[in-house]
Amino acid sequence: MEKLTLHEYAASGNCYKIRLTAALLGLPIERRQYDILKGETRTPEFLAGINANGRIPVLQIGEQFLPESNAACWYLAEGSPLIPASRFARADMLRWMFFEQYNHEPNVATLRFWLAFVGEANLSDAQRGQIAAKRVAGDAALRLMDDHLATADWLVGAQASLADIALYAYTHVAEEGGGFTLADYPHVGRWLARVATLPGYLAITD
Amino acid sequence: MEKLTLHEYAASGNCYKIRLTAALLGLPIERRQYDILKGETRTPEFLAGINANGRIPVLQIGEQFLPESNAACWYLAEGSPLIPASRFARADMLRWMFFEQYNHEPNVATLRFWLAFVGEANLSDAQRGQIAAKRVAGDAALRLMDDHLATADWLVGAQASLADIALYAYTHVAEEGGGFTLADYPHVGRWLARVATLPGYLAITD
Known part of the structure; x- marks a missing residue:
């Protein structure tokens, strides 16, 4: 898998979901923090480069960006027992x-x-x-x-x-x-x- | 595929999503109406038999019940071009x-x-x-x-x-x-x- 970077606010449960999924799968993930109480996900740079929706988490996979916590968990877990077979x-x-x-x-x-x-x-x-x-x-x-x-x-x-x-x-x-x-x-x-x-x-x- | 029944309120966009997915895939689907303005999805019968969350749509597949519109669309479309290959x-x-x-x-x-x-x-x-x-x-x-x-x-x-x-x-x-x-x-x-x-x-x- 390409390098994984999580753009996140650590105390957010939506961000934690992705860390927990990666941990259960044994996938290393780099973490980059944004203080949502200070509006750090609403800056022009964040909106243009990370997520136009101005929200964390965003899972970065190589040079591609994937917002929405549950979509990111799905990406990580495809092909693993965390997604049922039926x-x-x-x-x-x-x-x-x-x-x-x-x-x-x-x-x-x-x-x-x-x-x-x-x-x-x-x-x-x-x-x-x-x-x-x-x-x-x-x-x-x-x-x-x-x-x-x-x-x-x-x-x-x-x-x-x-x-x-x-x-x-x-x-x-x-x-x-x-x-x-x-x-x-x-x-x-x-x-x-x-x-x-x-x-x-x-x-x-x- | 087993017989498909949509428990729905026809004007709901969430229900329409499922009908549209089925239509694009050529899947026949039977429809059963509930008037949400009259609380017909909050009756004891509905909560016990169709969806404990008291909401439509619910896609019935044989004897199994699947709430949440987007999950139902996913069920119908698995293996079709409506879900990307990558x-x-x-x-x-x-x-x-x-x-x-x-x-x-x-x-x-x-x-x-x-x-x-x-x-x-x-x-x-x-x-x-x-x-x-x-x-x-x-x-x-x-x-x-x-x-x-x-x-x-x-x-x-x-x-x-x-x-x-x-x-x-x-x-x-x-x-x-x-x-x-x-x-x-x-x-x-x-x-x-x-x-x-x-x-x-x-x-x-x-």
């Missing part, structure tokens, strides 16, 4: 990854970012007005996962896949900033512990 | 599909739904308070597409892929309800016309 299971894995970006991340990750990184006092009125709805929607996403994990060790099939990595990233830090209470989701709790035992696992702070 | 292009296609669900759909599709289907007078205060931000974010998503399509006929590579289908669905009806002005995005306009000439194409109202 057609339905593969699509079902993508189902959980799209659920993550639509129902989970905008609530669970955004509340953590607002409350633990930006600080509630620094939020706009429009943001503050969304906190309650994001808590309800984030709890609904965690509830859906908990119900599913009540009868399954992994989100798809009999072993870990990118679906588990994608949803682990922000779930395991969901309590930061006071957003969510993981004790309400015991099956999720056991699944989080299971992910942390995977060979090659690394922590978000590593 | 590893990077395949991941780059998923990049646009995740962009669609994160940056485009929650703005472009939600404003259409609120303004053209629910009606502005029936929105909650919290929803009404988000209209301006969703217009800005939706325009940013359309601008990003327009800039990309200034130098490319298709979002990824030299032919249509699922990325084009996923983003076509809500872009081509973005003006409904007064949400967006497509004349501001001429490259998007030409790309929309290009998609509509694909062999097998069908309209959202078909």
